[in-house]
Amino acid sequence: MMNLSKTQLLGSLSLLVTVFFIVPWLIEVSGRWDFYFTLTSVALLATASAGVWLTFYIGRINIGQGAFALIGAYTSAIMVVKGGWSFWLSLPAAGIFAAIVAVLIGLPILRLRGVYFAMVTLVLTQVVTLTALALPITNGAKGISSIPLPAGVSIAGIVLIPDFSTLENTKLAFYYTACAIMVLTFAVLYRLVHSRLGHLCRSMQQNEELASSIGVNIAYIRLLVFAISSFFGGIGGAMFGAITQSVYPSSFQVVDSVNFMLNCFLGGLGYVFGPMLGTLVLYFGWDLMFELGQYQLLTYSILLIVLIRFLPNGLLSITWAGRKDS
């Protein structure tokens, strides 16, 4: 099905081995258990950022992923807490609901371009936060807390996923789950980009009129891709809610939407794995700067500005010149 070259196969394998074996081993050895949460966050934020990256692929600047993450988080939380559903069912449901909202919003706004589209998505995040505060079902400002840990999944007596409340090391379990989601997301992303849909998106990026003239239904493709992007945002958010066991209107805000975009940009918009690298660097960087206390935001923003000022085309552009996905 997928024709992977030797280097690609090797690369993917080493990534998987690193993520699933080497990193946990390093953490056990060094005793820095807090890194589990950091890396789990990175994995999920990278998933959401992957969605933003995909929106870039249809030529739109998406600063609204925080909205979809929040929608996903609430959907899952409500389903689990108020509906008694299994978390594992609520996860894809959260993604799908986010995608549906994306379609509704996308219909009027996807024809907008550049700064105009970005503006609308920015406002979107704020509005979803306000909605969460206002609606009764989302519990307003109190949010939804004490979300139970994910239950187990078994078919015909065979346990596929153990009940998280029975596990000793839930941190590790969440880490594995988040990484699995991230790996799957990026696998899908990679496949999309290299399949016909990716080719069509590139044609739209490079010349919309010409793409139209060869029969590409531009509006439809944009909507489809935007829905997929938001799906990733939704599941990222839902997983986050499961880990922190709470969802508040402030769980995802405008600043998060901006950060998702920053992750993509830093990693390089031309590379599928850009968002992964960007998220890792930015989030770890932010976390490491925690020591700076009140100077954290200042240092972060200064570094960011310096980076954009001197590397306007992202991180990966310096080392991997020429290794573009096309």
Add this chain to the structure above:
Amino acid sequence: MEQILANGLYLGSQYAMIALGLTLIFALMNVLNFAHGQMYVIGGFVTYYVYGQLGLPFVLALVASCVTLAVIGALIEKFLFAPVIKKSAREESTMLLAAGTAFLLDALIQLVFGEKQRGVPKIVGGVFNWDFRIIMPYDRILICVLAILSIVGFIAYMQYSKTGRALRALAQDRMAAQLMGVNVDRYSMIGFALGAMLAGLVGGLLVTITGVNLGMGGPTSIKAFMMVMIGGAGVISGAIAGGIILGFLEAIGLAVLSQYGDITYLMIFVSLMIFLAIRPQGLMGKPWG
């Protein structure tokens, strides 16, 4: 009914000023000033210190706010935006830079001015009461008048002064303006400074009524964007229209919808989506796309 109109006018005049600053910067450089809300906040804090803490005359405080923001705007444009715009091929870079400057200003505000909500004593006491049909404190009326005067002054400046004409030429067509001898770099900087100054001025005016605190930056930026979306980007009349309309919508919403909870902005946004579906360029924006 009249009360809603009065409130709408009051809010609208403030908002129009904010939108004007944002739209000016956008028209000149195609940059969405994410830090606009933060600039408003800085303006508020400066006035708080000069008028509230040092006890100097209010007008002086406003001038201080204007100057501070003009300087900040000029520095940001000259050392950050200008080089990035020249260097980068992609539109995203300037947008990310704008986001970065917003973070930076937020950080600076936190460090320099602290996290507390600040306010100043009323500049004018008493309440205007017209038969209980319109109740408006005098200071609000004064601020509203000052805002309207500033807007008129700004428009006159843009229309008749040499700088204003250069800025308008630049906004219309960068290349053509350059060919006509307009120093593009210098006027970009002036324009950005002017836009920032407007934000600071509103901040200074409003600190006398609503006070100011660190957290107001982001939401104010968002409101500014909404105004530009309503009225159309890059057009002065659009900015004013957008500001006034948002002011009125907010006044109406608060009066009518408050019984349902805090859903005014949700309703505004939904309406905006529908509006944009029909007219994506806003009321007075140039057709594009």
Add this chain to the structure above:
Amino acid sequence: MTPLLQVKNVTKKYGGLIANNDISFDVAENDILSVIGPNGAGKSTLFKMISSFVPTTSGEVLFKGSRISNLKPHTVARMGVVRTFQETTIFKNMTVRESIVVAQHLRAKATLAGYFWGTKTAQDDVADFGENADQLLDFLGMYDLRHEQASSLPQGHLRALGIAIGLATDPEVLLLDEPFAGMNHDETMHMVSLVRSVRDKKGVTILLVEHDMAAVMNISDRIVVLNFGEKIAEGTPHEIQNDKTVIEAYLGSEDDEIGM
């Protein structure tokens, strides 16, 4: 027999400006029909309305009896009426071959999901597209250039690429927008024979807009002449060359290169 393409009373107004006024003509199957006229005559606008990139103010365009005007552009392409663009409109960052492969979108049998999962239909499609692309490039004499970046091609080849992209959709009608513009005599003659073989060998009906009179007279079965947004003449090349109104229209304007 119904003509393949019918332009019926098509009018386009931009506010007070009338770009096209009540234009009507038919295109017979397998014909090559050229639309000519001095600068500003409204040829380009007419073209855009026929391919539905611009809506008509009134009037309609019929293809095989069904309306194609005022539909979404991609729908018209799907129905078999495909346009090319003026100058160098190509996919900048793709190779020649990639451009042709993506242009075969309309011939795809598998769904997008099918391509994602790599179903048999999708794989067959991909193989088919590749083969077809190679054949088409060979037909147009561009096979050796197939791995070149589109943006690095010289102008003449870019034009051919534009036609190739249009052809890759397997159209019934191809609308060529100034295919000979900016070419010297040799290049023009080469392009003329290319366009003719597209009609002859692929059975595509061709509608073109052009300024180069020599080429137009050489290649067309029928010609429609526009001036100031109105149709002033229609006929065979011979008839047009001797039509007084046409000669006046051209002599009255500052157009060069009449070549009659």
